[in-house]
Amino acid sequence: MNAPLYQDRLFIGGAWVNPHGRDIVEVRSPADGTLLGRAVLGDAIDADRAVAAARQAFTSWSQSSIAERLDVLARMRAAFETLAPALEDHLMREIGLTRMVAQGQSMMCRAHFDSMAEILARYPFAQKMPGGFEIVREPIGVVVAITSWNAPVNQMLCKAVPAIAAGCTVIVKPSEHAPLCGGLLAEAMAQADLPPGLFNLVNGRGADCGQRLAAHPDVDMISITGSVAGGAAVAAAAAPTIKRVHQELGGKGANILLPEADFAAVVPRSVVACMMVAGQVCAAPTRLIVPADRFEDVAALAVAAAQGLVVGPPDDPATSFGPLMNAAQFDRVQGLIRQAIDGGQPLLTGGLGRPDNLPTGYYARPTIFGPVAPDAAIATQEVFGPVLCILTYRNVDEAVEIANATDFGLAAYVQSADPASARAVAARVRAGYVSINFPPWTAAAPFGGYRRSGNGRQYGVWGLEEFLETKTIIAS
Structure with missing residues (x-):
């Protein structure tokens, strides 16, 4: 000690x-x-x-x-x-x-x-x-x-x-x-x-x-x-x-999965990226925007990934993420989860309270809602917690519209097996930093936001x- x-x-x-x-x-x-x-x-x-x-x-x-x-x-x-x-x-x-x-x-x-x-x-x-x-x-x-x-x-x-x-x-x-x-x-x-x-x-x-x-x-x-x-x-x-x-x-990062993306690979990575540091990252991809006809597949992959995360003490090598920062942060995250549940947003996994094995500390459950209404508070406000919203689109124009339907514009993400399609979408997203297929971070690239x-x-x-x-x- x-x-x-x-x-x-x-x-x-x-x-x-x-x-x-x-x-x-x-x-x-x-x-x-x-x-x-x-x-x-x-x-x-x-x-x-x-x-x-x-x-x-x-x-x-x-x-x-x-x-x-x-x-x-x-x-x-x-x-x-x-x-x-x-x-x-x-x-x-x-x-x-x-x-x-x-x-x-x-x-x-x-x-x-x-x-x-x-x-x-x-x-x-x-x-x-x-x-x-x-x-x-x-x-x-x-x-x-x-x-x-x-x-x-x-x-x-x-x-x-x-x-x-x-x-x-x-x-x-x-x-x-x-x-x-x-x-x-x-x-x-x-x-x-x-x-x-x-x-x-x-x-x-x-x-x-x-x-x-x-x-x-x-x-x-x-x-x-x-x-x-x-x-x-x-x-x-x-x-x-x-x-x-x-x-x-702040940020409310959109993560657009185009139809040709490798869903089995990118959905679990998207969940981990959202919930790293217990979601306390301004650039986190907290809105997963997916084709409507693939929602069930995405939901199953995302829930499995979230349920595979280990929440626990930061010094445990098996831990995926640790606690939220303090009581105020814990209460804020719990309040937004409660508001989403009370508002009828479908809860796919996680929810209120601490994980069952962690009765003390500011630990939160890995939580996923979906399909979420684009104008729901959980989809528009920065939660700063391990909470992922899955939203659906019918065509690429609608996906871009959903991505841009926010007051924020810090980081956004596009997943696709087609570089040309991904870059075309990246060009239309109103954010200062757009990442395609989760490339490595570099200190040479500028970082900052719109709006x-x-x-x-x-x-x-x-x-x-x-x-x-x-x-x-x-x-x-």
Whole structure:
């Protein structure tokens, strides 16, 4: 049993400092309620201190050479590597991730470092253009990265790494629901011997610390991953100072199975993709859209796949997915399942309550409804739980219409044995990231959404350019 952590300081200006804030949160395991630790949350005054440190550091860091930035990224990566096993262990305990998923998130973190170093080494920050003028790309300034709890370390680094590569300085504000992972990452960054104020981490609540960071006149950009409500609140706070706001928010991923798809192969993969991390993934394919005349076949395959999933403790190698994050998340998922049942949506497997062998912890049953009405709440609202909706279509036009019948537009999926058909459908789906036949993830491909799923892109060269301003220099 690991001893509880007490994170009583904030990482500001290259040093661990005592916070002005006095609010303390307890962090408990979502699997069994064990006390994992406590964290002191910073307040608006702590936010001001972090901004001052980042602003002071920006003066010199914005003028750093590419070689200096590459050296810093290499030191950050090496320091991350030393703490990766501890971070993975803590992701299992604090978030409820399985070992495989925690290791996958570490892999993504390494990929952000490696991809950005490759891009930075060859990126054209200054270009002579036809017509006799020059385009110069410069760092935007002080960046605040606000992250959610479901993939905390990956989210912090997928923002901080390109921002630092661009010549910006960074303040990370993790979710107050997962404050301990951020502290462990800050320990790694402290070991990297970074320029003071380049990377700062302030735990705090959105209503005070987050609000102050978003509104602060010396902050030039906010990058937030979170809920639609959280993104809207940040944008409203940032509006008076006209700062750039990048948002990666919710999703309601459509997964279209075209008639020529290999149903026996793709339906089980679709169920697993939907329910990984207990469905707490904004890009999860939560709406399985299938030909009406194949519904019975799809339902049988999906139910068998869901019933084959093992829900259990995150540290058990046999576990497919662990618990939901906390009581509020558990209650929300249960409420949406209850609403669907009461509304007459056909329940195929799972349903209310915990699995029979798990009387405690925030565990939810793998749940499938179908065929679901396209306008049902379970098919339009982001559940963020292990819940799959099966919807049916009569022709491809209707499939695309159903896929686009959402306020979200983050990720979508198409399954087909015909590449031309799949690409034709992908071109019509209103989402920022469309995956055909579940290809491997790559850090080089941009990720972001349409509509209420946010704006801007993360990863690759597009992620770097989010943190740059474009200057035109023209002379007679």
